[in-house]
Amino acid sequence: MKILTEHIDVQGIETIDVFRKKGGYSAVEKALKTMTPDEVTEEVKKSGIRGRGGAGFPMGMKWSFLAKPEGVPRYLVCNADESEPGTFKDHYLMMKSPHTLIEGMIVSSYALGANTSYIYVRGELMYVVNILEKAIQEAYDKGLLGKNILGSGYDLDLFVQPGGGAYICGEETALLESLEGKRGNPRNKPPFPAVKGLWQCPTVVNNVESIAATSWIINNGGDEYAKIGIGRSTGTKLISASGHVRKPGVYEIPLGITVEDFIFADEWCGGIRDGHKLKAVVAGGSSVPILPAELILKTVNGENRLMTYESLSDGGFITGTMLGSGGFVVMDETTCIVHNTLTFGRFYHHESCGQCSPCREGTGWMDKVLYRIEHGKGRQEDIDLLVDVAKKIEGNTICPLGEAASWPVAAAIRHFRDEFEWHIKHPEKATQKGAVFMREGASWSL
Amino acid sequence: MKVTIDNITVDVAPGTTIMQAARQIGPHIAPPAMCYYEPLKASGGKCRGCLVKVTAGSEKDPRPMPKLVPACITQIQEGMVVENTINEQVLEVRKGIVEFLLLNHPLDCPICDQAGECDLQNFTFEHGVSKTRTVEERNTFDPVDLGPNIKLNMNRCILCYRCVYTADQITDGRVHGVMNRGDHAEISTYIEKAIDNDFSGNIIDVCPVGALTDKTYRFKSRVWFSKPVDASCDCGKCSGKVTLWYRGDEVIRVTARKNEWGEVKEFICNTCRFERKKTSDWTIEGPSKVPHNSVISANKYGANKITPAFPLKQAAEQYKKIDDNRDRSFLAPQKQLN
Numbered sequence: 001m002k003i004l005t006e007h008i009d010v011q012g013i014e015t016i017d018v019f020r021k022k023g024g025y026s027a028v029e030k031a032l033k034t035m036t037p038d039e040v041t042e043e044v045k046k047s048g049i050r051g052r053g054g055a056g057f058p059m060g061m062k063w064s065f066l067a068k069p070e071g072v073p074r075y076l077v078c079n080a081d082e083s084e085p086g087t088f089k090d091h092y093l094m095m096k097s098p099h100t101l102i103e104g105m106i107v108s109s110y111a112l113g114a115n116t117s118y119i120y121v122r123g124e125l126m127y128v129v130n131i132l133e134k135a136i137q138e139a140y141d142k143g144l145l146g147k148n149i150l151g152s153g154y155d156l157d158l159f160v161q162p163g164g165g166a167y168i169c170g171e172e173t174a175l176l177e178s179l180e181g182k183r184g185n186p187r188n189k190p191p192f193p194a195v196k197g198l199w200q201c202p203t204v205v206n207n208v209e210s211i212a213a214t215s216w217i218i219n220n221g222g223d224e225y226a227k228i229g230i231g232r233s234t235g236t237k238l239i240s241a242s243g244h245v246r247k248p249g250v251y252e253i254p255l256g257i258t259v260e261d262f263i264f265a266d267e268w269c270g271g272i273r274d275g276h277k278l279k280a281v282v283a284g285g286s287s288v289p290i291l292p293a294e295l296i297l298k299t300v301n302g303e304n305r306l307m308t309y310e311s312l313s314d315g316g317f318i319t320g321t322m323l324g325s326g327g328f329v330v331m332d333e334t335t336c337i338v339h340n341t342l343t344f345g346r347f348y349h350h351e352s353c354g355q356c357s358p359c360r361e362g363t364g365w366m367d368k369v370l371y372r373i374e375h376g377k378g379r380q381e382d383i384d385l386l387v388d389v390a391k392k393i394e395g396n397t398i399c400p401l402g403e404a405a406s407w408p409v410a411a412a413i414r415h416f417r418d419e420f421e422w423h424i425k426h427p428e429k430a431t432q433k434g435a436v437f438m439r440e441g442a443s444w445s446l
Numbered sequence: 447m448k449v450t451i452d453n454i455t456v457d458v459a460p461g462t463t464i465m466q467a468a469r470q471i472g473p474h475i476a477p478p479a480m481c482y483y484e485p486l487k488a489s490g491g492k493c494r495g496c497l498v499k500v501t502a503g504s505e506k507d508p509r510p511m512p513k514l515v516p517a518c519i520t521q522i523q524e525g526m527v528v529e530n531t532i533n534e535q536v537l538e539v540r541k542g543i544v545e546f547l548l549l550n551h552p553l554d555c556p557i558c559d560q561a562g563e564c565d566l567q568n569f570t571f572e573h574g575v576s577k578t579r580t581v582e583e584r585n586t587f588d589p590v591d592l593g594p595n596i597k598l599n600m601n602r603c604i605l606c607y608r609c610v611y612t613a614d615q616i617t618d619g620r621v622h623g624v625m626n627r628g629d630h631a632e633i634s635t636y637i638e639k640a641i642d643n644d645f646s647g648n649i650i651d652v653c654p655v656g657a658l659t660d661k662t663y664r665f666k667s668r669v670w671f672s673k674p675v676d677a678s679c680d681c682g683k684c685s686g687k688v689t690l691w692y693r694g695d696e697v698i699r700v701t702a703r704k705n706e707w708g709e710v711k712e713f714i715c716n717t718c719r720f721e722r723k724k725t726s727d728w729t730i731e732g733p734s735k736v737p738h739n740s741v742i743s744a745n746k747y748g749a750n751k752i753t754p755a756f757p758l759k760q761a762a763e764q765y766k767k768i769d770d771n772r773d774r775s776f777l778a779p780q781k782q783l784n
């Protein structure tokens with residue numbers, strides 16, 4: 001079942017003519033000509049689609065929270081900052097089929113009553129900005145953007161804003177600050193963007209994938225969308241698969257397939273690269289807890305783990321993880337978990353905006369301790385110190401980057417404590433190039 | 447609106463924050479504020495030193511709030527119940543905040559002008575633990591001059607953003623901001639452009655630590671050896687209401703007057719602060735009120751007769767020895783972040 005990527009490999013799909021031949025912009029026609037904004041919102045609610053940017057908040061519910069005071073403009077902002085290590089799906093979609101996003105932007109803006117909308121694109125992706133701008137111009141030329149779209153009386157201007165080059169600008173309130181031309185520092189909440197967002201006006205911020213999916217929902221109905229998937233995980237999800245699999249890439253999966261299928265079936269990742277074994281998976285982008293092979297394939301109750309919000313988080317943070325943004329990083333037995341944790345730790349240290357003390361100082365501290373352990377200068381007490389620092393950051397910060405930085409460290413120690421201990425006990429061995437600890441009896445051990 | 451903080455109930459106006467309500471009750475209940483500064487719009491919410499537990503959100507919805515909330519920016523709801531000094535979790539987290547703030551702080555109090563009137567010292571004294579768990583090298587920055595009268599020692603900065611808001615809100619035109627991110631962020635004037643603005647000196651007074659200091663006062667005295675006196679003058683630019691800091695008969699420093707929360711009451715101009723340093727420039731109003739627990743109130747008799755040279759020298763020598771002997775063998779060289 002493909003919703004977003006059905007035509008993605010069609011020659012010339014990035015041009016408006018080919019896109020329209022494949023049925024593109026029919027959702028705009030349908031919504032603007034035959035539906036009221038509230039009816040559009042209602043379909044999105046019925047679809048049960050959850051935000052694809054990481055937190056998985058129900059999209060229809062978010063829309064219904066939007067404040068609608070008289071005489072105050074409202075905005076839709078598309079979050080295309082995609083900087084989470086391991087996540088590259090929005091990039092793929094925008095680069096290959098920019099009109100898929102633009103169509104969704106028009107439908108969603110109409111539903112929310114926004115007459116100006118923005119796509120905030122990760123600053124490093126200037127070529128994507130160019131692709132989008134070209135596509136937007138085409139849409140203006142065809143009367144799909146601008147004044148009185150398709151004679152419906154609805155006006156919409158759509159702008160692309162290149163980001164400031166910081167991961168933190170993907171956090172929705174930092175994004176809004178950056179969009180306003182300021183330093184991308186997250187705001188304290190409340191007030192939430194739905195009440196005071198861009199320029200202090202009511203604003204909805206949604207991920208690229210969330211917005212792109214609304215066209216299909218309007219064309220086929222929310223109920224149809226909700227039939228795909230399992231339980232509260234409806235529809236399809238783009239998964240960015242990377243690491244030691246045979247076929248890394250972006251896959252659109254129906255939510256609800258098993259993790260085992262996703263990793264091993266030929267339709268998806270095609271298994272672990274030759275001669276190697278699955279050791280661990282980071283299932284939803286660098287900030288979600290890492291899980292060892294046995295826990296990613298099956299929950300502690302022995303049930304098959306599914307690619308759904310609920311199943312991946314089964315077991316909480318003790319034995320579960322999160323679907324997050326769908327950045328699926330697969331590691332085989334050659335991966336040193338300490339090294340991997342250091343890489344993540346270093347990233348968050350580098351990307352903390354530095355506003356609040358727990359995250360600013362804590363991320364730097366964890367990075368330095370991890371660096372010592374990885375380089376053979378660890379002390380036994382460092383392991384518990386890391387756990388405690390992570391705990392002191394978590395929940396005490398302005399934005400979720402604090403948690404995003406703590407979870408990977410805490411989870412790596414929770415599931416691979418023996419590797420950290422081995423590094424500390426045997427620094428001469430651990431610092432040799434390519435050295436990896438092999439847990440005795442583990443399924444991945446050679 | 448009624449709110450209960452640490453089992454004491456007060457009546458406050460709608461829109462009041464937990465911090466303001468707690469301050470109404472008194473200093474023993476008020477959470478520590480390292481970044482919040484009432485006169486500065488939008489300040490607060492950053493240091494997390496004021497995190498408190500809300501055990502009941504409001505009368506209507508008496509559920510506890512899941513996370514600790516910053517008292518300085520969280521508004522009271524009717525019937526809210528808050529725990530500050532009586533909540534274990536709050537006190538534990540606060541210890542952690544002290545530890546974080548000190549992690550890269552140079553602890554050079556013996557040679558820091560702010561010592562004795564430093565919010566971080568007080569915060570640490572009241573909420574911190576006496577042992578450090580860090581063995582890492584501290585991040586360092588080179589000190590820079592922000593114009594002729596202000597020194598920035600970034601090593602001591604806790605990124606409270608008070609000076610940034612001050613520069614934004616009381617000086618005309620933005621004069622400085624924050625560059626870079628995380629623990630490598632720094633206060634900067636963007637390519638070290640000098641701050642020349644009649645009110646720029648106020649960033650010294652709002653700074654909770656010794657990151658911004660008055661160059662005309664640097665190393666002249668320890669604060670507890672000087673006597674604060676309220677004085678005023680007919681100034682065309684500002685209210686002219688200041689505090690003079692005397693050492694013997696000499697005015698060694700001029701600052702704005704502060705309220706009991708250490709917040710500037712009225713911002714003063716640079717002429718008053720940096721240039722009017724003679725008693726004859728001023729009309730003396732009387733001794734300033736100093737909080738009784740402040741070290742400034744100590745040593746007030748015969749302060750000018752004490753020669754600090756010997757004990758200070760001794761302390762510095764001992765400090766150096768301890769520092770030189772620190773075990774650094776486990777420190778691997780770190781790659782520079784940019």
Ligand SMILES: Cc1cc2nc3c(=O)[nH]c(=O)nc-3n(C[C@H](O)[C@H](O)[C@H](O)COP(=O)(O)O)c2cc1C
Nearest residue numbers: 051052053079081082083170171172206207210400
């Ligand atoms: C540090 C940080 C980085 C984030 N980066 C992104 C991002 O690159 N793209 C994105 O869509 N959401 C990102 N988010 C989540 C957004 O804050 C927000 O929840 C999301 O854009 C909402 O869209 P959705 O409801 O459609 O998922 C990030 C959050 C945090 C805390």
Ligand code: SF4
Nearest residue numbers: 353355356359397399
């Ligand atoms: S948690 Fe980190 S990134 Fe988020 S506001 Fe605080 S310092 Fe900035």
Ligand code: SF4
Nearest residue numbers: 603604606607609653
């Ligand atoms: S220099 Fe002082 S006032 Fe400015 S941010 Fe740093 S600590 Fe705060």
Ligand code: FES
Nearest residue numbers: 491492493494518
């Ligand atoms: S005083 Fe409230 S967060 Fe700093």
